[in-house]
Amino acid sequence: MLTVDQASVYFATRDGRTVQALDRVSIDIPDSGFVVALGASGCGKSTILNAIAGFLPLSEGTIALDGRPISGPGADRGVVFQKDTLLPWKTIADNVGLGLKFAGVSRAERRDRVEALLQLVGLADFSAAYPYELSGGMRQRVGIARALAPEPDILLMDEPFGALDSLTREQMQELLVSVWKRTGKRIFFITHSIEEALFLGTQVLVMSPRPGRIVGRFDPPFMRQFAESRDARAVKTAPEFAELREEIRAMLHATDTVKRDAA
Amino acid sequence: MSEITQSIVLRADQVHAQTGTPARAPSVARPVRTVEMTSFGIAGRPTAVISLVTAVAILLAWWATSRFGLVSPLFLPAPAEVVTQFANIYRDGYAGASLGEHLFASLFRILTAAAIAIGLAIPVGLLMGVSRVAKGVLDTPIEFYWPLPPLSYLPLMIIWLGIGETSKITLLTLAMFAPICLSAQAGVRALPIERINAARSLGASRFQLFTDIVFPSALPEILTGIRIALGIGWGTLVAAELIASTRGIGFMIMSAAQFLATDVVFVGIFIIAACAFSSAAIVRLVETALVPWKGRT
Ligand SMILES: Nc1ncnc2c1ncn2[C@@H]1O[C@H](COP(=O)(O)OP(=O)(O)OP(=O)(O)O)[C@@H](O)[C@H]1O
Ligand SMILES: [Mg+2]
Numbered sequence: 001m002l003t004v005d006q007a008s009v010y011f012a013t014r015d016g017r018t019v020q021a022l023d024r025v026s027i028d029i030p031d032s033g034f035v036v037a038l039g040a041s042g043c044g045k046s047t048i049l050n051a052i053a054g055f056l057p058l059s060e061g062t063i064a065l066d067g068r069p070i071s072g073p074g075a076d077r078g079v080v081f082q083k084d085t086l087l088p089w090k091t092i093a094d095n096v097g098l099g100l101k102f103a104g105v106s107r108a109e110r111r112d113r114v115e116a117l118l119q120l121v122g123l124a125d126f127s128a129a130y131p132y133e134l135s136g137g138m139r140q141r142v143g144i145a146r147a148l149a150p151e152p153d154i155l156l157m158d159e160p161f162g163a164l165d166s167l168t169r170e171q172m173q174e175l176l177v178s179v180w181k182r183t184g185k186r187i188f189f190i191t192h193s194i195e196e197a198l199f200l201g202t203q204v205l206v207m208s209p210r211p212g213r214i215v216g217r218f219d220p221p222f223m224r225q226f227a228e229s230r231d232a233r234a235v236k237t238a239p240e241f242a243e244l245r246e247e248i249r250a251m252l253h254a255t256d257t258v259k260r261d262a263a
Numbered sequence: 264m265s266e267i268t269q270s271i272v273l274r275a276d277q278v279h280a281q282t283g284t285p286a287r288a289p290s291v292a293r294p295v296r297t298v299e300m301t302s303f304g305i306a307g308r309p310t311a312v313i314s315l316v317t318a319v320a321i322l323l324a325w326w327a328t329s330r331f332g333l334v335s336p337l338f339l340p341a342p343a344e345v346v347t348q349f350a351n352i353y354r355d356g357y358a359g360a361s362l363g364e365h366l367f368a369s370l371f372r373i374l375t376a377a378a379i380a381i382g383l384a385i386p387v388g389l390l391m392g393v394s395r396v397a398k399g400v401l402d403t404p405i406e407f408y409w410p411l412p413p414l415s416y417l418p419l420m421i422i423w424l425g426i427g428e429t430s431k432i433t434l435l436t437l438a439m440f441a442p443i444c445l446s447a448q449a450g451v452r453a454l455p456i457e458r459i460n461a462a463r464s465l466g467a468s469r470f471q472l473f474t475d476i477v478f479p480s481a482l483p484e485i486l487t488g489i490r491i492a493l494g495i496g497w498g499t500l501v502a503a504e505l506i507a508s509t510r511g512i513g514f515m516i517m518s519a520a521q522f523l524a525t526d527v528v529f530v531g532i533f534i535i536a537a538c539a540f541s542s543a544a545i546v547r548l549v550e551t552a553l554v555p556w557k558g559r560t
Pocket of ligand 2: 045047160
């Protein structure tokens with residue numbers, strides 16, 4: 001269980017004011033849970049992920065992974081970034097094996113495990129390629145394989161598919177579901193796409209901005225349905241899906257200050 | 264008119280698509296006009312031919328100037344004289360040493376100094392990029408000394424280190440250290456924080472961060488620094504060889520100047536130019552070998 005308890009974050013702005021990015025956010029991510037944080041731009045999604053990853057200390061509150069409080073980044077929490085952060089001087093295989101290298105895993109064992117991971121994300125043929133030879137979607141898959149390699153206790157993903165076209169994006173979502181199913185990893189996933197959140201999350205947290213807080217919690221059944229049926233279209237076009245989608249849309253519209261200000 | 268044609272073509276394509284004509288392979292055998300995005304500035308287009316033409320033009324102008332006696336040979340010897348003098352020096356040596364010995368003396372000094380400067384400046388520069396204390400302590404002396412002309416602290420080198428090889432190599436090392444150190448710092452500054460964060464959540468220790476992320480990230484900047492440093496090194500060579508030398512290309516130039524042997528001075532200048540050009544070309548080769556990803560991340 002990963003628990004975020006009453007987390008608040010305040011930032012100091014350049015002109016000396018204080019802005020609150022998170023307001024007493026509490027999240028429980030159970031074992032093999034897939035928790036999705038959904039919200040408009042600026043509602044503190046990245047802030048909470050950065051805090052869980054250990055890149056950002058909290059102003060108030062605590063975060064604990066299986067009872068151990070978090071005090072910095074570590075290999076127990078794998079991170080997939082929105083922007084790909086692959087090392088351009090390393091091959092795909094070496095990028096994926098980076099965490100294993102840091103952990104002192106022998107070269108031979110590294111090779112086997114990297115091969116299996118590349119197989120998992122469908123990139124077995126590209127182990128000798130360099131990142132600049134890959135498309136955005138392929139790089140994102142490498143990013144997922146790399147984060148999985150040190151066998152973290154939880155995978156943190158910050159809008160990993162945000163820059164992909166909708167077709168690739170759907171393929172990636174399905175891939176992620178199969179990875180989740182096969183590895184049984186806990187996943188904390190950030191998106192601003194309602195459909196993506198509903199399709200992927202076993203738990204969806206709806207967030208509102210200024211200050212960022214959780215305004216709604218849902219437990220959609222769709223991801224498990226898809227994991228069973230492998231029929232994404234059927235899941236996404238089901239009336240229950242559309243109903244929940246519209247409910248959340250209305251909720252986001254009511255709290256989205258950007259759209260409210262613009263209107 | 265052309266718009267109409269285009270739309271007809273488009274329709275034809277759509278029909279093809281609808282009737283299921285197999286997609287054509289993207290590579291075509293017949294000659295076509297390939298296009299690319301309009302660029303700004305030089306953008307990697309070759310300049311070698313233009314440079315070559317310029318070089319020939321300058322040589323012609325030089326030849327014409329001496330051929331028509333516009334300038335006294337004392338100031339500007341004819342190209343042919345310089346070539347002859349080069350052949351002479353190559354055959355007989357100069358001031359009791361062969362041309363090879365002069366060249367070797369200079370190369371030895373430059374390369375030793377470069378090796379020391381690179382070995383010191385990279386770790387120091389990277390450290391200054393990541394550590395507040397290192398930056399604070401080392402910034403003062405480095406920022407103080409590096410804008411100074413090497414000739415100005417040359418006397419100190421002689422007083423402190425004597426007139427042997429040590430003072431010459433130290434002078435060259437000091438001149439070459441700063442650009443590498445500053446570029447290594449710039450390389451660290453350009454390092455995106457996401458890259459560091461990614462590595463830390465993959466379990467990198469501080470040392471591994473340094474060797475696996477910080478150093479390779481800064482490598483393109485470091486190599487640029489090394490190229491500049493080698494240029495400065497060759498530029499400082501004459502000053503270094505002012506210190507009681509009997510060997511070296513710089514010594515050859517200064518000694519020839521005392522006898523107003525302008526042609527020998529020219530021979531020396533061309534040798535230094537050729538050496539500097541070659542060393543820059545070598546670093547460029549190293550660059551393409553080590554950082555093929557440069558500019559396309
Ligand atoms: N370093 C910082 N200094 C000051 N304010 C910050 C800082 N980082 C984030 N903020 C503020 O905190 C709020 C939340 O930012 P955050 O990056 O978490 O949003 P987000 O939900 O991830 O948005 P997006 O979907 O656009 O990525 C924003 O209003 C932002 O202005
Ligand atoms: Mg964000």
